[in-house]
Amino acid sequence: xxxxxxxxxxxxxxxxxxxxxxxxLDVAFAETHDLERNALxxxxxxxxxxxxxxxxxxxxxxRSDIWNRIVEGGFREASHITRVAVLEWTSAALLNLVIKxxxxxxxxxxxxxxxxxxxxxxxxxxxxLFYRFFPAQVEQxxxxxxxxxWMVSRCADATGKTAPRELIHLLIMIREQxxxxxxxxxxxxxxxxLFDRPVFKxxxxxxxxxxxxxxxxxxxxxxxxxxxxxxxxxxxxxxxxLAAIWGLKxxxxxxxxxQLCDVGFFERRQVGNQGTYWVPxxxxxxxxxxxxxxxxx
Numbered sequence: 697x698x699x700x701x702x703x704x705x706x707x708x709x710x711x712x713x714x715x716x717x718x719x720x721l722d723v724a725f726a727e728t729h730d731l732e733r734n735a736l737x738x739x740x741x742x743x744x745x746x747x748x749x750x751x752x753x754x755x756x757x758x759r760s761d762i763w764n765r766i767v768e769g770g771f772r773e774a775s776h777i778t779r780v781a782v783l784e785w786t787s788a789a790l791l792n793l794v795i796k797x798x799x800x801x802x803x804x805x806x807x808x809x810x811x812x813x814x815x816x817x818x819x820x821x822x823x824x825l826f827y828r829f830f831p832a833q834v835e836q837x838x839x840x841x842x843x844x845x846w847m848v849s850r851c852a853d854a855t856g857k858t859a860p861r862e863l864i865h866l867l868i869m870i871r872e873q874x875x876x877x878x879x880x881x882x883x884x885x886x887x888x889x890l891f892d893r894p895v896f897k898x899x900x901x902x903x904x905x906x907x908x909x910x911x912x913x914x915x916x917x918x919x920x921x922x923x924x925x926x927x928x929x930x931x932x933x934x935x936x937x938l939a940a941i942w943g944l945k946x947x948x949x950x951x952x953x954x955q956l957c958d959v960g961f962f963e964r965r966q967v968g969n970q971g972t973y974w975v976p977x978x979x980x981x982x983x984x985x986x987x988x989x990x991x992x993x
Contacts, residue, residue, distance in 0.1 A: 853960035869899035937990035
């Protein structure tokens with residue numbers, strides 16, 4: 697194999713370079729985490745073996761949480777992997793993504809005579825365009841967030857990160873709810889708005905259900921029974937209240953709760969001198985959880 701790679705590298709010469717892109721590795725070895733860890737460690741060893749070839753390059757796309765699982769318990773080769781770029785989805789990047797998708801809608805562009813290049817070349821114009829078509833707030837009030845901030849916060853997991861997948865899913869469900877409104881004969885939103893305020897909250901449970909079932913349940917089936925026991929519970933729990941809900945001993949409870957923090961379900965918080973575990977908005981609807989602190993008794 698090494699000889700074949702040398703021949704290929706030489707044949708490409710200096711004018712051609714091949715990139716082999718590897719993506720969706722989170723589902724490639726989904727049977728068990730041990731299989732995933734072993735397979736992906738082997739892949740990164742191959743990546744390092746190919747580093748000597750100038751014309752053949754592996755480009756590996758991997759979620760941060762999966763990388764953390766690979767290096768858990770030690771992975772000597774990780775220190776040799778230096779060419780790394782972390783993709784961060786900031787609020788500004790997410791807004792830009794939404795506007796790019798909006799400007800792909802030719803009917804909107806024609807109806808409102810939108811200049812794609814002018815909008816995409818000016819971030820302030822992108823923000824203005826968003827609020828031309830969306831209401832200023834989902835929940836009205838002086839201290840309530842603006843609509844886009846509300847959407848980003850509702851799609852964030854306990855790490856505080858919002859993935860484009862959840863935001864796009866929320867927008868799709870908002871559109872479906874608005875269409876349902878119009879089909880029932882309800883009034884059009886005011887001005888140039890495409891969506892009425894009530895549809896935003898109604899759209900959120902579908903996103904919550906998808907993230908819980910398709911992500912957490914699918915990737916961590918051993919945690920599913922314990923997560924299911926949180927159905928109908930409060931959104932802020934202590935180690936003692938979780939022990940009572942799960943029927944586990946103290947050290948077991950903390951170990952499971954910490955694992956749920958690692959996968960983005962729980963956020964660690966401090967209330968006075970007591971540590972708590974807080975559930976973000978993203979998972980609340982799917983588990984019918986209610987705002988507030990759990991009763992430890």
